[in-house]
Amino acid sequence: MWCDRLVRGLDQHEFEVYALSRSPRQxxxxxxxxxxxxxxxxxxxLWGEVAGTPRRGRESYGRRERRRFAECFGELAAAISAPGGPGSPVAPAVPASLDAPAAPAVPEPDRAEWAGGTDSTGYADGRQADRFASGLYGLADLAREHGGLPAALRSETAVRALERACHTPGALHGAHQARVADLLTLAGALERALRPLSLDWYGEGHGEGPGATAGPGLSGVDLCHAASAGPAALPGLLARRFFGTPLLVTEYGVRLREYYLASAARPAAPRSAAHSGPVRTLLASFQGRLAAEAYARAALVTPGNTHVRRWQERCGAAPERLRTVYPGMDASRFAEVGERGAGGAGRAG
Incomplete structure (x- = not known):
C-alpha cells in the first residue's frame, strides 16, 4: 500500500503513524x-464505547461549557441537515451504476459557485460550509480545553439539536422523517466519527484518551499526510488549525462514494444491522461536508486516478490543488524530495 511505500522509500525522513480502526477485527x-x-x-x-464514558452519560460540563457545546453542535447539525451538500445535487439523475457519480440534472457550477455564494443549481453554498467548519472546530476547541466531548455528543442536548435541525423548514427531505430512535442512532454515529477531536495526539496535556504517552504529538511534525478525506483527515485538520501544519490528502478511493455504496447494500441486510433512511441521508451529508472541508484546507490533494479526481472535484476540491498520482509508479524519482541540503530530517505525521 502507498503509505508502506512512503515510510520504506523515504528513509531520510522520520514518520509518526496515527491510525484509526473501524472495527474490533481490524x-x-x-x-x-x-x-x-x-x-x-x-x-x-472509531467503534465501541470510549473508556470512562457512561452509556447514558450526561455532559461533565458547567453551564458555560454546555451553552458553548449547544451552539457549536447546533451549527454542525444545521449544516448536515441542509440540502445540497457536497457531492449531492438536489435533483440528481439516476446513475447507470454505483461505480460512477450521478450526472447532475442541471449544468455543473463553476468553481466560484462551488466555493460559496447562493447557488440556484442546488449545490452547497459557502454559508453551510462555514457553519459546518465553525461547528467542527468549535467542538475541537471545546474538547481541547475541557475534554468531555464523547459524552456530550451522546447527550440529550445533542439529540435535541439534531431534532431541531432536522425539522427546520427547508431541511433535507429525509431529515424531516427522522424519529427519536433515528436521532439517537445518528448521535452515536457522529460521536464515533468525531472521536479524533478528543484524542491526545495534538500535544502534551491536550485532549483525552486511554493509553496516553508523553510527547509533542502532531504539534511537532512538519507535515500531516491523510489517507482519506473522512474521519482520518480530522487529526490533520486539527494540526493545521492548532499549529499551522500543512495537510496533504491522498485518496485511492473516495470515502463519500464508499459510504454511498455501503448504504445501498444495507437495505438488504438484517434490520438490526441496517441504518434507517433518515440516518443514511444525514450521515452521507456529514461525510460530504467533512470531505469538502478536508479538500478546502489541504495544501495538496493527490487522487490515485481520474475517477477519484472527478469525485473530489464534485465535492468541491480546487482543480489547481489536485495532482493525480497513479499507484504502482517507481518511487525513486521522489527519493530526495524536500530535504536535499537542508541539514536534517523532517517528521511527517
Missing amino acids: ASGGFMELPGAVRRVRTAP
Missing part, C-alpha cells in the same frame, strides 16, 4: 514490521 489484526524511519505508532478506535 484493530486485532496487529502491525506489520515497520522500518526504522517510523519512530512512533498511535492508534484509536
Whole structure:
C-alpha cells in the first residue's frame, strides 16, 4: 500500500503513524514490521464505547461549557441537515451504476459557485460550509480545553439539536422523517466519527484518551499526510488549525462514494444491522461536508486516478490543488524530495 511505500522509500525522513480502526477485527489484526524511519505508532478506535464514558452519560460540563457545546453542535447539525451538500445535487439523475457519480440534472457550477455564494443549481453554498467548519472546530476547541466531548455528543442536548435541525423548514427531505430512535442512532454515529477531536495526539496535556504517552504529538511534525478525506483527515485538520501544519490528502478511493455504496447494500441486510433512511441521508451529508472541508484546507490533494479526481472535484476540491498520482509508479524519482541540503530530517505525521 502507498503509505508502506512512503515510510520504506523515504528513509531520510522520520514518520509518526496515527491510525484509526473501524472495527474490533481490524484493530486485532496487529502491525506489520515497520522500518526504522517510523519512530512512533498511535492508534484509536472509531467503534465501541470510549473508556470512562457512561452509556447514558450526561455532559461533565458547567453551564458555560454546555451553552458553548449547544451552539457549536447546533451549527454542525444545521449544516448536515441542509440540502445540497457536497457531492449531492438536489435533483440528481439516476446513475447507470454505483461505480460512477450521478450526472447532475442541471449544468455543473463553476468553481466560484462551488466555493460559496447562493447557488440556484442546488449545490452547497459557502454559508453551510462555514457553519459546518465553525461547528467542527468549535467542538475541537471545546474538547481541547475541557475534554468531555464523547459524552456530550451522546447527550440529550445533542439529540435535541439534531431534532431541531432536522425539522427546520427547508431541511433535507429525509431529515424531516427522522424519529427519536433515528436521532439517537445518528448521535452515536457522529460521536464515533468525531472521536479524533478528543484524542491526545495534538500535544502534551491536550485532549483525552486511554493509553496516553508523553510527547509533542502532531504539534511537532512538519507535515500531516491523510489517507482519506473522512474521519482520518480530522487529526490533520486539527494540526493545521492548532499549529499551522500543512495537510496533504491522498485518496485511492473516495470515502463519500464508499459510504454511498455501503448504504445501498444495507437495505438488504438484517434490520438490526441496517441504518434507517433518515440516518443514511444525514450521515452521507456529514461525510460530504467533512470531505469538502478536508479538500478546502489541504495544501495538496493527490487522487490515485481520474475517477477519484472527478469525485473530489464534485465535492468541491480546487482543480489547481489536485495532482493525480497513479499507484504502482517507481518511487525513486521522489527519493530526495524536500530535504536535499537542508541539514536534517523532517517528521511527517
